Amino acid sequence: MNNFKNKLFRISCILCGVLLVGCDLITDQTPWITLFDENSLEGWSQKGGEAKYTVRDGEIVGTTVHDTPNSFLVTDSIYGDFILELEFLVDPSMNSGIQIRSESLPYYQNGRVHGYQVEIDPSKRAWSAGIYDEARRGWLHPLDDQNTSAKSAFKQNQWNHYRIEAIGDTIKTWINGDEAAHLMDDQTDKGFIGLQVHSIGQNQEEGTEIRWRNIKILTENIEAYSTKTSLPMIDKINKLTKNELDSGWQMLWDGETTNGWRGAKLEAFPENGWEIKNSELIVLASGGGESEAGGDIVTLKNYSDFEFMVDFKLTPGANSGIKYYVDTNINKGAGSSIGLEYQILDDDLHPDAKLGNHPGSRTLASLYDLIQADIDKPTKAIGEWNRAHIISKNNTVKHYLNGAKVLEYERMTAEFRTLVSESKYVVWPNFGELEEGQILLQDHGDLVHFKNIKIKELTN
Numbered sequence: 001m002n003n004f005k006n007k008l009f010r011i012s013c014i015l016c017g018v019l020l021v022g023c024d025l026i027t028d029q030t031p032w033i034t035l036f037d038e039n040s041l042e043g044w045s046q047k048g049g050e051a052k053y054t055v056r057d058g059e060i061v062g063t064t065v066h067d068t069p070n071s072f073l074v075t076d077s078i079y080g081d082f083i084l085e086l087e088f089l090v091d092p093s094m095n096s097g098i099q100i101r102s103e104s105l106p107y108y109q110n111g112r113v114h115g116y117q118v119e120i121d122p123s124k125r126a127w128s129a130g131i132y133d134e135a136r137r138g139w140l141h142p143l144d145d146q147n148t149s150a151k152s153a154f155k156q157n158q159w160n161h162y163r164i165e166a167i168g169d170t171i172k173t174w175i176n177g178d179e180a181a182h183l184m185d186d187q188t189d190k191g192f193i194g195l196q197v198h199s200i201g202q203n204q205e206e207g208t209e210i211r212w213r214n215i216k217i218l219t220e221n222i223e224a225y226s227t228k229t230s231l232p233m234i235d236k237i238n239k240l241t242k243n244e245l246d247s248g249w250q251m252l253w254d255g256e257t258t259n260g261w262r263g264a265k266l267e268a269f270p271e272n273g274w275e276i277k278n279s280e281l282i283v284l285a286s287g288g289g290e291s292e293a294g295g296d297i298v299t300l301k302n303y304s305d306f307e308f309m310v311d312f313k314l315t316p317g318a319n320s321g322i323k324y325y326v327d328t329n330i331n332k333g334a335g336s337s338i339g340l341e342y343q344i345l346d347d348d349l350h351p352d353a354k355l356g357n358h359p360g361s362r363t364l365a366s367l368y369d370l371i372q373a374d375i376d377k378p379t380k381a382i383g384e385w386n387r388a389h390i391i392s393k394n395n396t397v398k399h400y401l402n403g404a405k406v407l408e409y410e411r412m413t414a415e416f417r418t419l420v421s422e423s424k425y426v427v428w429p430n431f432g433e434l435e436e437g438q439i440l441l442q443d444h445g446d447l448v449h450f451k452n453i454k455i456k457e458l459t460n
Contacts, residue, residue, distance in 0.1 A: 030225055032085075032216040035075060035193070036060060047104045048072045048113050051197035059213045062197035064094065066206050070134075072099060072113045072194040080190035083218040083225060084164040088120060091208040092156055096120035099134065099194030100166055107378060107404035109135060115191050116140075118164055118173055118181075120210070126151040129162060129173040129180030133187070138243030141181040141234050150180040159213075165226055169237065172229050182231040186311075186385070186452070193217070237279050238452055252299060252308075252439070253453040255279045261297045264328045264337040264440060270294030273443055281441075281450040283320060288445040291336045296442050298328055298337065304436040305393045305458035311385045311451050317349040318446035321368060322388055325437035330428065336442055338425075340411075340432045341368035342388055342399055344448065347379075357422050365401040369423045373399060373406035385451075393458050 035043065038058035046053060051071035052063040060073065079101070090096055102115025114135035121127045129150060131141040143151050153176045154160060163174040169189075173181040195212055218225055238255030252260060256276065258269035273294015275282045286293035303324070310322065326339030343366045347353040356362045360372030364379060365388065378401060380386050389400035395411040410416060412433050425431040441450060 030218060031220060032218055035215040035217055036212070038213075041073070043076050044073050045076055046071065046073055047111070047194070049197070049199060053195075053197075056211075059211045060195060060215075062096075062195060062210045062212075064197055064200045064204070064206055064208045066200065066202060068199060070113070070199050071197045072102075072104075073197075074099065074102070074104070074113070074192040074194035076192075078190055078192055079166075079217065079219065081167050081219070081222055082165075083222055084166075084193065084216075085162065086212055086215040087159045087161050088210060088212045089157075089159045090120055090122055090210040092122045093204065094120075094122065094200075094208050094210055095198040096210050097132065097134070097196045097198075098162065098164065099192070099196060100164060100171070101188045101191040102134065102194055103188065103191045105378070105403065113194065115188050116166075116171065116185075117196065118162060120196075122154065122156060126154060128154040128160070129175040131171060131173065131181050131183050133241070136187065137241045140185060140236055140241060141183045143180060147180065147231070150175055150178045153178040153180075163227070165222075167222055167226060170233070172227070172231075174227070179229050179231045182229050182233045183236065184233055185236040240454065244454070247456070249454050249456045251454050253281055253450075255451070260300055262300060263294070264291070264296035264298045264326075265332060266295065269297065270443075279451060281453070283441070283443045283446070283448050283450075285315075285447040286443075286445045288319070290444050291334075291442075292445060294443050296323075296336055296440050298326060298438040298440045300438075302436040302438055303455065303457060305460075306390075307392075307456040307458060308388075308390045308439060308454070310388050310441075310453045312344055312388060313385050313449040314344065314346050314382050315447040316382055317346050318344075318382075318448050319346070319350050319352060319444040320344040320446060320448040321440075321442040321444070322390065323440035323442065324390060324392065325432060325434040326440045327434060327437055336444075337440055338428055338431070339437060339440055340397070341442075342366075342390055343368045343373075344388070344442075346382055357424075358419065361423075365399050365406045367397075367399065367407060367409060369425065370419045371407050371409055373401065374404070377406045378402045378404050387452075391458075394460070 049068035049071035053073045054061050097117040097119050100116045104111050104113045112135050117132045117134045119130045119132050127143045130143045165172040169184050169186045171183045263270045321344050322342040323339035328337050330338045345364050347363045352362045356369045365373040391398045398408045399406050420431050
């Protein structure tokens with residue numbers, strides 16, 4: 001009788017095991033990819049500071065050290081759209097984060113890691129799972145006081161679980177199952193994933209730890225596994241962050257209207273030739289002629305010393321430009337208004353790239369017809385967004401493309417005037433020497449998209 005009971009018990013256990021296995025298969029058939037093999041740091045590399053990363057008991061352990069900047073253990077692989085899940089246990093005295101869609105580029109702050117960070121914040125502020133823009137714009141989506149559920153979800157001295165969904169321009173986060181952040185932003189569409197050990201001050205104890213485990217990612221059929229959120233979305237496209245506002249930035253275009261702009265040779269915004277669609281300001285194709293359709297548009301306000309940024313997207317063979325120190329009273333005839341120009345061009349397909357008295361000076365990001373941009377400039381493919389950045393202060397002007405400085409020059413010098421005398425601008429007296437002027441976006445008859453147009457006025 002006892003033998004029969006023992007056999008029956010063993011059979012019951014086997015059946016329960018099968019059912020449990022079956023339940024696991026039913027509840028989670030997600031095709032996760034494991035990012036950490038629990039035995040080594042294969043597939044990862046370290047960037048930034050010199051904090052220590054080791055493997056212990058199937059976990060990645062990050063340990064703080066003094067006199068070093070933020071450290072990052074990053075994936076060798078690049079990820080665009082994905083769903084990421086992981087667990088972490090952090091010392092209460094630390095600050096950390098999970099980098100997503102992040103980069104380390106030699107021309108950007110000497111390789112400094114930058115990009116989206118899902119915050120790990122054990123402090124009383126309790127912004128864990130909020131979204132920060134590391135080494136760029138600062139806080140994008142802090143956890144406000146109304147999101148009490150997420151703020152209280154963090155568990156001190158215990159393992160916490162994050163779910164992060166990055167799909168298109170939308171990033172969503174959860175902490176221990178609670179909705180935390182819902183952001184729309186378009187700064188970076190792909191990059192590595194990183195585990196941060198934050199730098200520490202001399203008054204903080206060295207050797208504190210943060211540990212990570214069960215790191216897995218989904219990269220296929222993502223929409224089918226995406227989780228809905230009830231949180232209102234914070235939209236940062238064509239909008240400033242708090243850090244940007246505090247440092248003096250202003251939006252030059254609101255993403256919806258023509259406010260702040262007019263036609264360069266009109267009293268109002270052009271009635272044709274330009275379009276606002278999907279939060280983009282678009283100059284339409286009209287045959288490639290210079291200012292022959294809607295015409296150029298200019299800011300209503302003049303600017304002296306300034307810092308200007310805009311994202312632009314070219315179509316094949318397109319030509320456009322950003323002009324600054326523009327006076328629309330000059331050259332009221334045919335063609336474009338006169339001003340210094342940051343060239344926007346498809347260098348491979350548009351013939352203007354090979355023209356001009358100064359070789360290469362009509363290529364992308366160059367000072368048009370005067371100074372060629374660095375030939376090693378980081379240009380994104382046609383159809384992708386690029387970022388133009390111009391800084392002009394005390395007559396020193398710098399052009400940047402996608403974070404890299406590609407040229408620098410001094411206005412109102414003998415060297416500058418010599419360049420002008422050898423260019424198409426020789427016919428305009430004192431070209432490029434206005435104390436202030438308007439910012440212009442050029443209609444050159446080709447389809448070009450603009451967004452995230454902003455400016456900061458600089459003072460001595």
